[in-house]
Amino acid sequence: MKRLNAPIVTAETIRGMEDMSFFTHALIFDDLLIVAQRETNCFVLKSSEGLIVIDAIWPSKSAFDAITAAIRDVGWNPARIRKLVLTHGHVDHTGCGKWIVEQFQARTYLSAADDIFWQEHPAKPDRPESWKDFPIHVHVKDGDTITLGDKTIFVCGTPGHTPGGLSYLFPVQENGEMHMAGLWGGTTPPRTKEGVLQYLRSLDYFLREAKRRGADVALTNHTAVDNGLERIAYSRKRMSYMPNIYVVGQDGFQRFCQVFYTMSYEMLGRLEGRGISDRKAGDEAIDFTLD
Numbered sequence: 001m002k003r004l005n006a007p008i009v010t011a012e013t014i015r016g017m018e019d020m021s022f023f024t025h026a027l028i029f030d031d032l033l034i035v036a037q038r039e040t041n042c043f044v045l046k047s048s049e050g051l052i053v054i055d056a057i058w059p060s061k062s063a064f065d066a067i068t069a070a071i072r073d074v075g076w077n078p079a080r081i082r083k084l085v086l087t088h089g090h091v092d093h094t095g096c097g098k099w100i101v102e103q104f105q106a107r108t109y110l111s112a113a114d115d116i117f118w119q120e121h122p123a124k125p126d127r128p129e130s131w132k133d134f135p136i137h138v139h140v141k142d143g144d145t146i147t148l149g150d151k152t153i154f155v156c157g158t159p160g161h162t163p164g165g166l167s168y169l170f171p172v173q174e175n176g177e178m179h180m181a182g183l184w185g186g187t188t189p190p191r192t193k194e195g196v197l198q199y200l201r202s203l204d205y206f207l208r209e210a211k212r213r214g215a216d217v218a219l220t221n222h223t224a225v226d227n228g229l230e231r232i233a234y235s236r237k238r239m240s241y242m243p244n245i246y247v248v249g250q251d252g253f254q255r256f257c258q259v260f261y262t263m264s265y266e267m268l269g270r271l272e273g274r275g276i277s278d279r280k281a282g283d284e285a286i287d288f289t290l291d
Contacts, residue, residue: 016037020063022038023035024232025232026236029173029217030175032045033074035057036228037057037063037066040058040093040095040221042054045151045172047148048150048151049148050080051071052085052146053084053100054086054087054153056086056093057092057095058092059133083107083108083109084100084101084106084109085109086110086136087168087183088162088185089115089164091123093221094132098134108137109137110136112141114164114165115139117162119131140166153168156206157202158186159199159202160186160199161186161190165185167185168183169209170183179217180210180213180217181219182210184260187260189263191267196267203257203264216248217253218248226256
């Protein structure tokens with residue numbers, strides 16, 4: 001199974017983010033569950049003192065039900081959800097957080113910049129479900145840590161995709177062997193030259209931090225980036241003698257993230273050729289970026 005050199009993003013991809021008719025999940029480490037719909041992932045990290053949900057798919061009760069059902073399916077208790085950690089303030093990541101907060105009184109984490117961004121610039125202004133609908137209890141920034149029991153998430157400030165985007169590094173284990181997972185928080189580069197350059201600076205920084213902490217597990221929050229649904233299907237059928245497809249090694253992690261450089265340079269090329277970000281106010285356009 002080979003990672004795509006660049007994700008194929010179409011209008012159908014974007015529409016697929018709202019399709020709540022399909023969900024899948026897999027326990028990819030002893031302490032890490034992935035839950036996905038067609039285009040978007042969420043992760044549940046198990047600690048000695050409860051569960052941490054990382055991103056929340058879509059503002060739909062169906063997404064909430066899918067996440068809690070997946071947690072039960074692997075033998076965990078959704079009532080032990082203690083924290084909801086968000087990568088950025090787009091609706092397909094803030095997702096069903098309202099239900100998680102209301103039902104489990106989970107504490108929520110996001111950057112201050114993206115808390116404001118989410119409130120002032122909802123992804124779909126004409127649709128109330130995309131408006132901010134739950135509080136952020138803790139504003140986190142680069143260099144912070146988020147700890148629950150025996151698990152600590154290292155916070156990397158990676159603006160670009162959004163003004164206050166965050167990426168995360170955190171330990172996971174399988175059969176007693178420790179690994180360090182890396183999650184790049186904002187999939188696609190923005191649609192301005194200045195934004196892309198900021199995105200690239202953030203990516204350079206995140207890869208330095210990933211190397212420093214020995215990241216060898218590659219995670220993404222959109223399935224288009226890494227043949228994600230195939231990786232989940234493999235993990236669901238995986239036998240004990242088969243390798244963990246998410247463990248790519250430290251050098252492999254650096255190579256894996258080249259897809260984000262590829263998208264960035266492609267975007268710069270489009271911009272230089274009278275591309276999408278040169279539109280004047282009022283120009284009609286279709287946004288083919290992954291939120």
